[in-house]
Amino acid sequence: MTPDKRPNPDRLLELVRNESSEFPRGHLKIFFGSSAGVGKTFAMLTEARRRQSEGKDVLIGVVEHHGRSETAALVEGLPVLPLQEIDHRGVKVREFDLDGALARKPPLILMDEFAHTNAPGSRHPKRWQDVEELLDNGIDVYTTLNVQHLESVNDQVAKLTGIWVKETVPDTIFESADEIALVDIPSDELLKRLADGKVYVAEGANKRAAENFFKKTNLLALRELALRRTAERVDAQSDELNAAMGQNEAQVGQKIMLLIGPDPLSTRLIRHAKRMATRGRAPWYAVYLQSDRHEQLDEKGRTRVEQYLRLAENLGAQIVRLSGARPAQDILAYAQQNGFTRIVVGYRRPKWWLRPFQSTLAQALIEASDGMEITVVHGATGQARAPLQPVDALRPFLARPLDYGLATAAVALCTLIAFPFRDHTPSNNLAMIYLTGVVVVAARLGLGPSILASMLSIPAFNFFFTDPYYTFNFYDTYYYVTFAFMLVTSLVVGSLTARLSRHARLVSNRERETQILYGLTRGLSNERSVEMICAVAIKHLSGPFSLDVTVFVQTLNGLQTYPVGAASQDMREMGAVNWVAANGLMAGRDTDTMPSARGLYLPLQAESENLGVLGLTARNATQPFSGAEILQFEAFASLIAGALQRARRSEQAAEAKVESENEKLRNVLLSSLSHDLRTPLTVMNGSVSLLLRMRKELPRKAVDELTGLWSQLGRLQKFVGNLLDMAAITSGHMKLNFQPYMIQEIIGAAIGRAQATKGARTLRTQISGELPMVRIDGGLIEQVFINLIENAFQHTDDNGEIVIYVEKDADRLRVRVSDNGTGLKEGEEARIFEQFQKGQTLRSDRSGGTGLGLAICRGIVQAHGGMIYAKNNRSLPGQSDARSSAGASFIFTLPIATATAASEEI
Known part of the structure; x- marks a missing residue:
C-alpha cells in the first residue's frame, strides 16, 4: 500500500497563521562569516542599497565602516539614525537609539556587529536583544555576525585560536533568523586583505592579531566551522519543512x-x-x-x-x-x-x-x-x-566559630549529665550519652561541629569515666576497642545525621514553597474583585520572600496600581513597568532587560492577553534573585493573571447578562409599540389619501399641507415596519421561505421600487459572467437591496452614481452595492450595522434614515448563511481612478442553490 504523502493540513494551517498574524514579526537576515574582513558589512550595505532602489525605506541604525573607503561609499545616500549618548562614569558613550528607531519604525533597519555589548544604562545589555525588540515590533533587520561569536562554538574557537571571545550570541537567535547569507572568501585572500590594512583590528594589536588569530590554519578551521554551521541550519529547515508536509512523522528522534x-x-x-x-x-x-x-x-x-x-x-x-x-x-x-x-x-x-x-x-x-x-x-x-x-575540600567541615564552641559546650553538657551516674552504672553505658550529644550537634550544627564533638567525646569519656579517674590512663586494655568503636560510631552517626538534617531542610524548603503556592491559589480562588485579588497576592508574596509587592492592572485608562498610590516615582522603574506591559516580557533586576532597575517586573498574561504587571522589589537590595526564585515568581504571576482574567470574565458576563435582559425588554417594547402604532397610522394614512382625492374641493394651501402629511405618514409607516422586522430578527421568530431565484429578478424588482426616490442619480447593474440560481427568501433579499440602494441615495449627491456588481465566488454569489458619495469614517465600517447607527452625510438638509435599515440587512443576510460588510472604495483592489475610488461599498454573499435543491423546489 502506497503511504499517504499528502501535506498535513493542521501543520500547513499553523504555518499560514504564523505568516498572516495580525501583528507580524519582522524578518531577520544575518550576513554570516568566518571572521572579520570577509566583507559582511559590505554585502549588507550592497543589499540595502538594492532594496532602496526597489522603493524600500532603509534606515542605518549602526554601521561600522572603520574608515574603509569602499564601505563608507555605500553608506552615502542612506538615512542614518543618530546615536544616543549615555553617560557612564563621566564618559559619554554613543550607542544605538532603540527608542528612536521604534518611534521612526522604518520597514528595514541595518544593525552591524550583532554580538556587540551595549554600554551600562542601556535598556538591554546586548545588541541582539535590541534587534529582538525591533523584530517584535514588525521591523525587518539586516545584521552581521562572525562564527566565533556563536555561543555553542565558543570553546571550540578558543581551543583553535587560543583566544576566548567574550561577546557571544545565543544559537537560538541565530537559528530563528529568517535568512542566513554566508559571506565567504578564501583564506589566502583574507590574509592579503589583512596585509593591505583592509581588515579592522584593535589599535596597537595588529601584530598580536596576525600572529594569534589570523593564521592560515585558524582561518581554515573557522571557515569550516562557518560552513558546517550554515549547512546544519539548512538541514534543520529541511526537516522542519518535511515535518510540516507530513513526512518523517514516524521517525523516533533522540532526546x-x-x-x-x-x-x-x-x-x-x-x-x-x-x-x-x-x-x-x-x-x-x-x-x-x-x-x-x-x-x-x-x-x-x-x-x-x-x-x-x-x-x-x-x-x-x-x-x-x-x-x-x-x-x-x-x-x-x-x-x-x-x-x-x-x-x-x-x-x-x-x-x-x-x-x-x-x-x-x-x-x-x-x-x-x-x-x-x-x-x-x-x-x-x-x-x-x-x-x-x-577551602573547597574542607567546605563540608566549615562552620561558624560559634558552632564549634556550641559543639564543645555540648560535650561538656553530656559530661555533666553522665557524671551523677558514674558510680551507679557501668562506664560503657555512659558512652551512649555522648553519642546522643553527637547526634544532636550533627542535626543542629552540621558535619564539622559533629566531628569535633566526636573527637572531644573520647578524651572526655576517658578522663572522667574510666579508672583511674581524672587521667588519660586506663587499666583495662579492652578500652582501646571501646574508644575505637565509640569514635567510629559517633563519626558515622554524626555524618548520617548531618546529611539527613540537610535533606530535611531541603524538603522543608520545598514544603514551604508548596504551602505558599497553595495559600495563594486558595486565596485567589475565593475572590472575584480585582482589588481583593491584588490584596491577596500582596499578602501572600510580601511576607515569605521579604518583598515589596506592587500589582499594576491594565485598564482602559492605563495601569491601575495596587496598593493604591504605591506607584514608584522613579522614571527608571516606571519605564520598566511600561515596557513589560507593552511587550509582555519580564524585565528589571537580574534579567537581560533594564537590569539596573531595583525591582523585578513580570507580565500578568492569560490566554495571550496582557492583564498587567507584577512588581517585586527585594527589601535587601544586595541579595540577588536566584533562578529558582524567578521560576517561582513566574508561577505566582501566572496564578494572579488567571485570577484577574476570571474577575474580568465575571464582570463581562454580568454586563452581558444585563445587556441581554435589556435587549429582550427593548424587543418586547418595540414589538408592542409597533403593533399599537400600525393600526392608527393605517387609518390616518387612509383618511389623508381620501382627502387628497378630494383636492379639487380643497384650498391649495390645504392640499400642500395634506401632501406633506401623507409623505411623513409614509415614512412613519416604514419606520414602524422596520421596527417590526428588527423585533422579528432579534427574537428569532423570522420565518424564511427559501426558493431558488435568479438574482437578476430580485435586483430588477428592487430597482423598480426605488425609482421613485432616485432623482437624477444614476443606478445601474454590472454582472460578471453567467450567474447560477440562489436559494433565498425573495421578499427579504429584495428588502436588503432596497435598504442598501436607499442608503446609497442618502449618502450621494443628486448627480451621484450607484452601481450593483454581481459575481460568482466559489459556492457563493457576491453582491456589491457601490456609490461615489461621502464614504465611511475611519472605524465606522462595523459600527454602522448596529441598530440606530447612521453614517454622516455632507449635506445638512438631507433627512437621513432611522438607523435600522443596515441592521435589518445584516440580520436577513446572516439568516441566509451569508455575510455582509462595508468598505471604502479606496481600500478595494482595482480602484485606480479618483472617481471610482470615492464613496463606499456594501458587500454581501448569498449561497448558490444546488442542482438537486433547485430541481426539487421548481
Whole structure:
C-alpha cells in the first residue's frame, strides 16, 4: 500500500497563521562569516542599497565602516539614525537609539556587529536583544555576525585560536533568523586583505592579531566551522519543512539530558550538548539536581549554577530542577520516565587521596544505567579547570566559630549529665550519652561541629569515666576497642545525621514553597474583585520572600496600581513597568532587560492577553534573585493573571447578562409599540389619501399641507415596519421561505421600487459572467437591496452614481452595492450595522434614515448563511481612478442553490 504523502493540513494551517498574524514579526537576515574582513558589512550595505532602489525605506541604525573607503561609499545616500549618548562614569558613550528607531519604525533597519555589548544604562545589555525588540515590533533587520561569536562554538574557537571571545550570541537567535547569507572568501585572500590594512583590528594589536588569530590554519578551521554551521541550519529547515508536509512523522528522534553542576566544566558540557543536539536535531534538557550538597555550596557556587542554567537556556535547552538525595538513581529514574535516550555528564578525576572515598557521578550512572546511553565528557582538556583551593575540600567541615564552641559546650553538657551516674552504672553505658550529644550537634550544627564533638567525646569519656579517674590512663586494655568503636560510631552517626538534617531542610524548603503556592491559589480562588485579588497576592508574596509587592492592572485608562498610590516615582522603574506591559516580557533586576532597575517586573498574561504587571522589589537590595526564585515568581504571576482574567470574565458576563435582559425588554417594547402604532397610522394614512382625492374641493394651501402629511405618514409607516422586522430578527421568530431565484429578478424588482426616490442619480447593474440560481427568501433579499440602494441615495449627491456588481465566488454569489458619495469614517465600517447607527452625510438638509435599515440587512443576510460588510472604495483592489475610488461599498454573499435543491423546489 502506497503511504499517504499528502501535506498535513493542521501543520500547513499553523504555518499560514504564523505568516498572516495580525501583528507580524519582522524578518531577520544575518550576513554570516568566518571572521572579520570577509566583507559582511559590505554585502549588507550592497543589499540595502538594492532594496532602496526597489522603493524600500532603509534606515542605518549602526554601521561600522572603520574608515574603509569602499564601505563608507555605500553608506552615502542612506538615512542614518543618530546615536544616543549615555553617560557612564563621566564618559559619554554613543550607542544605538532603540527608542528612536521604534518611534521612526522604518520597514528595514541595518544593525552591524550583532554580538556587540551595549554600554551600562542601556535598556538591554546586548545588541541582539535590541534587534529582538525591533523584530517584535514588525521591523525587518539586516545584521552581521562572525562564527566565533556563536555561543555553542565558543570553546571550540578558543581551543583553535587560543583566544576566548567574550561577546557571544545565543544559537537560538541565530537559528530563528529568517535568512542566513554566508559571506565567504578564501583564506589566502583574507590574509592579503589583512596585509593591505583592509581588515579592522584593535589599535596597537595588529601584530598580536596576525600572529594569534589570523593564521592560515585558524582561518581554515573557522571557515569550516562557518560552513558546517550554515549547512546544519539548512538541514534543520529541511526537516522542519518535511515535518510540516507530513513526512518523517514516524521517525523516533533522540532526546538529550545534560547534567549541570557548579564545576566550570559545565560551560564546556553545555556547548558540547548544544552541538550534539544541533547535529542530531534533537531536543535537549539541562538538568540540575538540587540535593543536600546544594546546601553546602557557598554564594559563588550557587551563582555559578544559575549562570550555567541561564547559558543553557539561551542556547535553547529546557531547564529542569530536580530534588533528591540519591543523585544517580534519581537522575536515571527521571530519564526513564520522560523518554530520554542519552545523558551527557562531565567527569573529573578525583585527587589521588580522595579516590578511595569518593565515587564520581559519571561512574555511578554508568554502573546503574540499564541500556541508557551515557556520554562522558572528560574535564582534562578544553577550558581550564578552576584551581581547587583547600577551602573547597574542607567546605563540608566549615562552620561558624560559634558552632564549634556550641559543639564543645555540648560535650561538656553530656559530661555533666553522665557524671551523677558514674558510680551507679557501668562506664560503657555512659558512652551512649555522648553519642546522643553527637547526634544532636550533627542535626543542629552540621558535619564539622559533629566531628569535633566526636573527637572531644573520647578524651572526655576517658578522663572522667574510666579508672583511674581524672587521667588519660586506663587499666583495662579492652578500652582501646571501646574508644575505637565509640569514635567510629559517633563519626558515622554524626555524618548520617548531618546529611539527613540537610535533606530535611531541603524538603522543608520545598514544603514551604508548596504551602505558599497553595495559600495563594486558595486565596485567589475565593475572590472575584480585582482589588481583593491584588490584596491577596500582596499578602501572600510580601511576607515569605521579604518583598515589596506592587500589582499594576491594565485598564482602559492605563495601569491601575495596587496598593493604591504605591506607584514608584522613579522614571527608571516606571519605564520598566511600561515596557513589560507593552511587550509582555519580564524585565528589571537580574534579567537581560533594564537590569539596573531595583525591582523585578513580570507580565500578568492569560490566554495571550496582557492583564498587567507584577512588581517585586527585594527589601535587601544586595541579595540577588536566584533562578529558582524567578521560576517561582513566574508561577505566582501566572496564578494572579488567571485570577484577574476570571474577575474580568465575571464582570463581562454580568454586563452581558444585563445587556441581554435589556435587549429582550427593548424587543418586547418595540414589538408592542409597533403593533399599537400600525393600526392608527393605517387609518390616518387612509383618511389623508381620501382627502387628497378630494383636492379639487380643497384650498391649495390645504392640499400642500395634506401632501406633506401623507409623505411623513409614509415614512412613519416604514419606520414602524422596520421596527417590526428588527423585533422579528432579534427574537428569532423570522420565518424564511427559501426558493431558488435568479438574482437578476430580485435586483430588477428592487430597482423598480426605488425609482421613485432616485432623482437624477444614476443606478445601474454590472454582472460578471453567467450567474447560477440562489436559494433565498425573495421578499427579504429584495428588502436588503432596497435598504442598501436607499442608503446609497442618502449618502450621494443628486448627480451621484450607484452601481450593483454581481459575481460568482466559489459556492457563493457576491453582491456589491457601490456609490461615489461621502464614504465611511475611519472605524465606522462595523459600527454602522448596529441598530440606530447612521453614517454622516455632507449635506445638512438631507433627512437621513432611522438607523435600522443596515441592521435589518445584516440580520436577513446572516439568516441566509451569508455575510455582509462595508468598505471604502479606496481600500478595494482595482480602484485606480479618483472617481471610482470615492464613496463606499456594501458587500454581501448569498449561497448558490444546488442542482438537486433547485430541481426539487421548481
